[in-house]
Amino acid sequence: MxxxxxxxxxxxxxxxxxxxxxxxxxxxxxxxxxxxxxxxxxxxxxxxxxxxxxxxxxxxxxxxxxxxxxxxxxxQMVFQDPYSSLNPRMTVGEIIAESLRYANVGKALRKTRVTELLSLVGLKPDHVNRYPHEFSGGQRQRIGIARALAISxxxxxxxxxxxxxxxxxxxxxxxxxxxxxxxxxxxxxxxxxxxxxxxxxxxxxxxxxxxxxxxxxxxxxxxxxxxxxxxxxxxxxxxxxxxxxxxxxxxxxxxxxxxxxxxxxxxxxxxxxxxxxxxxxxxxxxxxxxxxxxxxxxxxxxx
Ligand SMILES: Nc1ncnc2c1ncn2[C@@H]1O[C@H](COP(=O)(O)OP(=O)(O)OP(=O)(O)O)[C@@H](O)[C@H]1O
Ligand code: SF4
Ligand SMILES: [Mg+2]
Missing domain, CATH: 3.40.50.300 (P-loop containing nucleotide triphosphate hydrolases)
Structure with missing residues (x-):
């Protein structure tokens, strides 16, 4: 191996x-x-x-x-504290798409990918426009994991x-x-x-x-x-x-x-x-x- x-x-x-x-x-x-x-x-x-x-x-x-x-x-890193590792002023969609944006992935593709990632970690597509404080600790860690997975x-x-x-x-x-x-x-x-x-x-x-x-x-x-x-x-x-x-x-x-x-x-x-x-x-x-x-x-x- x-x-x-x-x-x-x-x-x-x-x-x-x-x-x-x-x-x-x-x-x-x-x-x-x-x-x-x-x-x-x-x-x-x-x-x-x-x-x-x-x-x-x-x-x-x-x-x-x-x-x-x-x-x-x-x-990629997944951190201990899903409270402090997510920017409170960004929506879930923005948080997950950030690294895709840096990788110059176009807007339409980013949107599709974010929806896909949300479902992969067991969140709903309509969570995309919400902010981290609207979620439980476990859900926030799922957001952190989706963010880590974004660029595959x-x-x-x-x-x-x-x-x-x-x-x-x-x-x-x-x-x-x-x-x-x-x-x-x-x-x-x-x-x-x-x-x-x-x-x-x-x-x-x-x-x-x-x-x-x-x-x-x-x-x-x-x-x-x-x-x-x-x-x-x-x-x-x-x-x-x-x-x-x-x-x-x-x-x-x-x-x-x-x-x-x-x-x-x-x-x-x-x-x-x-x-x-x-x-x-x-x-x-x-x-x-x-x-x-x-x-x-x-x-x-x-x-
Ligand atoms: N940027 C830094 N500047 C100075 N010292 C640091 C820095 N980062 C870590 N340290 C020190 O290095 C040592 C190792 O820290 P580290 O955070 O890697 O430990 P850890 O095993 O992850 O601990 P924990 O289980 O508490 O998370 C500690 O003594 C810590 O205070
Ligand atoms: S201090 Fe203990 S662990 Fe370290 S070498 Fe000696 S016997 Fe081994
Ligand atoms: Mg540590």
Whole structure:
């Protein structure tokens, strides 16, 4: 299978008052055509920044994003918050047609395409002249998805697309994204905090921590044979049915928040919270090594 998107040693560093903030610090990954690559990790670990680089919205400080031969259209994004990502002064029709206008698609064709897109995402043709505030959260996210689909892209980055929605409508939006993937052979980068959602929707999963991928594998391998201490901590807290117990374990293993990645010292990014950390972990950063076919892990003690 041909990789549709590749990132080689991607870094995104920001100058901040305290020094250099390394939001993404050396990520190499590929996403195959037609697959969903799930990206998990705690808040601030660099998921959105990585997504923006793969979408071409950020120029990497270092490294390269390349697209496969069958790639077409520009990568599109579906954002977490359908309230703030839609311009309140534009009609639904204008919002969906905007990228078509930029692509110099004529007015008549734009109109037909917008009607088609509205029906694809389960909205009505007469919604076209309404404004975003007239819709529910779920409907607004459908508008955001129609906008992303307008130019028939191959690759869509879904950055927490359902986390702002009511639980009751999350499944509808997910099912729709899956249907659309089947219909159009879409490739997704799917960013989420929700480990069971990631398990449900992804073919492969990458686990990020402080700007790097700590573990990456096919979804079944990752959930059955978790290798990295960070992934284990993340998963164990999430899979314990008793929330009090889960909170306790989370407190033990994943105390506090992810440290801010400013002026990070060498060594393993996870060492300040890792129960297995040893001297070598402070001296050298573990590489992402292939431990089994397709299963990569960045820990000195894995395997
Ligand atoms: N434009 C920017 N300038 C400076 N720092 C930034 C910028 N964008 C992101 N960061 C910092 O980079 C780190 C990674 O941010 P990012 O938004 O990619 O994380 P995330 O994993 O998407 O988090 P969340 O789950 O909360 O959405 C954070 O420390 C964030 O504060
Ligand atoms: S390299 Fe060391 S600190 Fe990092 S995850 Fe492995 S044991 Fe923990
Ligand atoms: Mg984010």
């Amino acid at each position: 041909e990789a549709l998107v590749r990132g080689e040693n991607l870094k995104m560093h920001f100058s901040v008052s305290g020094g250099v903030l390394k939001a993404v610090d050396g990520v190499t990954l590929h996403i195959d055509e037609g697959e969903t690559y799930g990206l998990v990790g705690e808040s601030g670990c660099g998921k959105s920044t990585l997504g923006r680089m793969l979408a071409g919205l950020y120029k990497p400080t270092e490294g390269l994003v390349t697209y496969g031969e069958s790639f077409k259209g520009k990568p 892209p191959k690759f869509i980055i879904c950055d927490e697309p359902i986390s702002a929605l009511d639980v009751s409508i999350q499944a509808q939006v997910i099912n729709m994204l899956e249907d659309l993937q089947g219909k159009f052979g879409l490739t997704y980068l799917f960013v989420s905090h929700d480990l069971s959602m990631i398990r449900h929707i992804s073919h492969r999963v990458g686990v990020m921590y402080l700007g790097v991928i700590m573990e990456e594998a096919g979804v079944n391998d990752l959930y059955r044979e978790t290798l990295h201490p960070y992934t284990k901590a993340l998963f164990s807290a999430a899979t314990i049915p008793d929330p009090d117990m889960a909170a306790k374990i989370n407190r033990i293993i994943l105390q506090g928040d992810v440290p801010t990645p400013i002026n990070t010292p060498p060594g393993c990014q996870f060492r300040s919270r890792c129960p297995k950390a040893a001297e070598i972990c402070a001296d050298s950063r573990p590489e992402l090594r292939e431990m089994a076919p397709g299963h990569r892990c960045a820990c000195h003690f894995a395997g």
